[in-house]
Amino acid sequence: MPREVMGYDVVIVGAGPAGLSTAIKLKQIDTNISVCILEKGSEVGAHILSGNVFETKALDELLPKWKEEGAPVKNKVSKERFLFLGKNNSLNWPTWLLPSVQKNHKNYIISLANLCRWLAEQAEKLGVEIFPGFPASEVLYKEDGSIKGVATLDMGLDKDGNKKEGYQEGMELHAKVTVFAEGCRGHLGKQLIKKYELDKGKNPQQYGIGFKEIWEVNETQHEEGLVMHTAGWPLDNKTYGGSFVYHAENKQIYIGYVIGLDYKNPYLSPFDEFQRFKTHKVIKKMLEGGKRIAFGARALIEGGIQSLPKMYMPGGLLIGCDAGTLNMPKIKGSHTAMKSGIIAAETIIENLKNKKDLSIYEEKFKTSWAYKELYAARNVKPSFSWGLLLGIIYTGLDQILFRGKLPFTLKHKHADHESLKPAKEMEKINYPKPDCKITFDKTSSVFLTGTNHVDNQPVHLKLKDSNLPINFTLKEYDEPAQRYCPVGVYEIQNEKFVINSQNCIHCKTCDIKEPSQNITWVVPEGGGGPKYGNM
Amino acid sequence: MKILVAVKRVIDYNVQVRVKEDNTGVVTENVKMSTNPPDDNAIEEAVKIKESGKAKEVVAITIGEEKAQETVRKALAVGADRGIHVRTDGVVEPLAVSKILKKIVEKENPDLVFMGKQAIDDDCNQTGQMLAALLNWPQATFASKITVKEKLLEVIREVDEGLETVEVNIPAVVTCDLRLNEPRYASLPNIMKAKKKPLEQINFSDLGVDIKSKIEQIKVEDPPKRKGGIKVSSVAELVQKLKNEAKVI
Numbered sequence: 159m160p161r162e163v164m165g166y167d168v169v170i171v172g173a174g175p176a177g178l179s180t181a182i183k184l185k186q187i188d189t190n191i192s193v194c195i196l197e198k199g200s201e202v203g204a205h206i207l208s209g210n211v212f213e214t215k216a217l218d219e220l221l222p223k224w225k226e227e228g229a230p231v232k233n234k235v236s237k238e239r240f241l242f243l244g245k246n247n248s249l250n251w252p253t254w255l256l257p258s259v260q261k262n263h264k265n266y267i268i269s270l271a272n273l274c275r276w277l278a279e280q281a282e283k284l285g286v287e288i289f290p291g292f293p294a295s296e297v298l299y300k301e302d303g304s305i306k307g308v309a310t311l312d313m314g315l316d317k318d319g320n321k322k323e324g325y326q327e328g329m330e331l332h333a334k335v336t337v338f339a340e341g342c343r344g345h346l347g348k349q350l351i352k353k354y355e356l357d358k359g360k361n362p363q364q365y366g367i368g369f370k371e372i373w374e375v376n377e378t379q380h381e382e383g384l385v386m387h388t389a390g391w392p393l394d395n396k397t398y399g400g401s402f403v404y405h406a407e408n409k410q411i412y413i414g415y416v417i418g419l420d421y422k423n424p425y426l427s428p429f430d431e432f433q434r435f436k437t438h439k440v441i442k443k444m445l446e447g448g449k450r451i452a453f454g455a456r457a458l459i460e461g462g463i464q465s466l467p468k469m470y471m472p473g474g475l476l477i478g479c480d481a482g483t484l485n486m487p488k489i490k491g492s493h494t495a496m497k498s499g500i501i502a503a504e505t506i507i508e509n510l511k512n513k514k515d516l517s518i519y520e521e522k523f524k525t526s527w528a529y530k531e532l533y534a535a536r537n538v539k540p541s542f543s544w545g546l547l548l549g550i551i552y553t554g555l556d557q558i559l560f561r562g563k564l565p566f567t568l569k570h571k572h573a574d575h576e577s578l579k580p581a582k583e584m585e586k587i588n589y590p591k592p593d594c595k596i597t598f599d600k601t602s603s604v605f606l607t608g609t610n611h612v613d614n615q616p617v618h619l620k621l622k623d624s625n626l627p628i629n630f631t632l633k634e635y636d637e638p639a640q641r642y643c644p645v646g647v648y649e650i651q652n653e654k655f656v657i658n659s660q661n662c663i664h665c666k667t668c669d670i671k672e673p674s675q676n677i678t679w680v681v682p683e684g685g686g687g688p689k690y691g692n693m
Numbered sequence: 694m695k696i697l698v699a700v701k702r703v704i705d706y707n708v709q710v711r712v713k714e715d716n717t718g719v720v721t722e723n724v725k726m727s728t729n730p731p732d733d734n735a736i737e738e739a740v741k742i743k744e745s746g747k748a749k750e751v752v753a754i755t756i757g758e759e760k761a762q763e764t765v766r767k768a769l770a771v772g773a774d775r776g777i778h779v780r781t782d783g784v785v786e787p788l789a790v791s792k793i794l795k796k797i798v799e800k801e802n803p804d805l806v807f808m809g810k811q812a813i814d815d816d817c818n819q820t821g822q823m824l825a826a827l828l829n830w831p832q833a834t835f836a837s838k839i840t841v842k843e844k845l846l847e848v849i850r851e852v853d854e855g856l857e858t859v860e861v862n863i864p865a866v867v868t869c870d871l872r873l874n875e876p877r878y879a880s881l882p883n884i885m886k887a888k889k890k891p892l893e894q895i896n897f898s899d900l901g902v903d904i905k906s907k908i909e910q911i912k913v914e915d916p917p918k919r920k921g922g923i924k925v926s927s928v929a930e931l932v933q934k935l936k937n938e939a940k941v942i
Contacts, residue, residue, distance in 0.1 A: 689708055
């Protein structure tokens with residue numbers, strides 16, 4: 159029997175900053191356009207995790223009265239620090255020597271999850287239909303190969319695919335234009351990039367894994383509005399990464415760490431690097447006596463324009479970090495994601511009204527400020543493949559002296575899953591045990607994410623070859639999934655590869671970093687995954 | 694037959710609940726809220742009875758702040774016919790809830806009132822019982838199976854010793870256990886239809902019910918941290934430790 163069908167003018171996959179901006183802009187231009195957003199999280203914001211120091215440029219364009227209308231964008235950056243950390247010392251880098259892209263005095267410290275909740279309210283007021291708890295699991299195509307829409311996942315299957323009591327069949331959503339805004343490494347976006355060869359002629363995409371914790375700290379340690387970034391310890395010169403420490407409202411500190419997924423040592427554990435980072439005396443002092451109240455992790459895009467795929471295809475658009483619009487040196491992606499969403503809406507209107515081809519997206523995006531800043535930023539991340547020191551020296555020249563205008567473009571040479579060296583060539587890393595005050599283990603951390611997946615459902619982490627982890631990856635790389643997964647989904651027990659998919663927090667790192675690309679992340683049942691609060 | 698089902702908005706069961714710094718309660722800002730899980734079972738059962746042709750109407754009711762409406766909308770999406778939202782602020786104790794429900798029962802004249810056996814936030818397990826007392830209706834609590842018969846219900850109850858089967862005359866109050874059924878998923882079209890189903894809003898003050906707290910809450914604290922266990926090498930050592938250190942024998 160065919161599935162039930164609903165038709166819309168525009169269907170958007172993902173209620174993040176990009177998707178919500180598209181929806182709002184569409185309705186602002188034409189209230190008669192029917193727009194629907196599917197969101198896999200149990201509510202809008204439940205799967206949003208971001209630093210976040212927010213540049214309001216795109217929000218100013220989209221909703222100029224955001225201040226009066228009560229957007230949760232309130233805590234202006236008041237102080238800024240950049241530290242180079244050694245194991246036992248720290249060097250305060252003068253802020254006047256920072257490239258202008260890293261200056262934040264006009265920006266705000268926000269919770270992106272809360273901003274998305276607010277944007278969702280604005281969208282609903284305009285008549286957008288938002289369906290949280292409904293993951294789009296499948297792209298539907300027309301006979302001519304163009305996109306017809308998406309289908310939602312069947313709910314209520316057991317792990318062998320049999321129907322349980324309460325089974326609910328997925329349905330088809332057909333649209334004139336389907337917008338994919340799933341965020342970094344969207345599982346439909348990944349299929350579309352392959353099918354339509356959207357990445358043809360581009361560099362392989364680069365990713366990072368980002369961690370974030372929210373702490374409630376002592377008043378004496380809290381400086382509301384302080385934005386601090388660090389580079390250096392605990393990472394070595396060859397590993398790309400750094401921390402952020404943002405002093406938010408209500409005595410909260412947003413503290414996090416980002417590590418490039420092009421790291422080489424299979425023994426490296428991003429989670430433990432982050433935990434260890436917090437033991438540096440500068441950081442420890444801030445957190446002592448405080449309480450960790452939230453934890454989460456999410457992969458992010460680092461490739462910039464060299465890796466940015468084509469963002470249009472027949473019947474569809476790929477926007478935000480589903481394509482990869484994050485500005486790495488700025489350490490910001492929300493404003494560019496929103497801008498890419500606004501441009502998507504403008505493109506769709508011209509497509510529906512004037513029959514213009516969706517390919518006009520390309521030109522519109524290329525002439526926007528978002529593209530200009532991504533272009534200027536393009537050489538920073540690749541320069542760090544020469545190591546931290548040379549990367550910093552180059553970045554200084556490129557960003558301060560030449561403002562990104564040097565007449566060449568550095569390349570990303572490898573995909574992240576190709577960068578691991580065999581375990582026998584690398585040194586084991588002994589991470590200190592957690593003290594349960596400043597540093598924690600994965601078990602207590604995953605608990606704070608509130609993640610859960612309904613029992614007895616099909617495993618949403620698919621192995622192409624189920625023997626590979628033990629027969630190859632364990633031998634060759636000491637199965638790095640045990641370490642790159644931030645919440646311990648993957649374990650080796652009695653020489654068996656165990657997948658604790660219930661604990662998954664939808665960060666997508668396994669899908670990116672598995673050296674043979676043997677793991678594919680697909681959407682689990684709706685409402686599953688983390689229940690982030692003000693991440 | 695008409696069934697009234699009471700649903701409550703609580704902190705989602707997956708969320709780690711945090712005590713407020715000033716010990717006056719738990720943090721509810723920036724926390725995911727959901728329908729109290731056994732209330733989902735109550736709605737499911739009512740809808741099933743309706744689908745079997747034994748009931749004509751299922752009405753979902755909630756009491757609380759503006760956002761509590763979401764729980765009613767969810768009930769409407771899985772098959773309730775209409776909703777009632779009684780607007781209140783702050784914490785409403787079980788006695789006050791039962792008084793409000795009594796007023797609604799008098800207005801709506803349902804044959805059955807269903808609700809979860811208890812709410813996972815305060816775990817009181819009192820509202821159903823007090824409502825039955827106020828209405829002078831029979832009650833069946835912790836229901837894990839409900840069979841509708843002529844003018845009465847046969848209810849299997851989850852009790853400490855096992856299962857107990859009781860019969861109650863209709864009208865009756867039934868509180869539902871998680872084992873009662875498997876709540877269905879709402880489908881997209883039904884969620885959309887639910888947005889158009891009637892939802893009546895009533896201010897509690899219009900009901901003439903005193904909902905002032907009768908209980909003074911002194912302090913809310915985290916449970917004491919569990920200490921790690923130790924391994925003992927012999928029975929003698931175990932006995933010695935139980936005697937001298939734990940002082941339990």
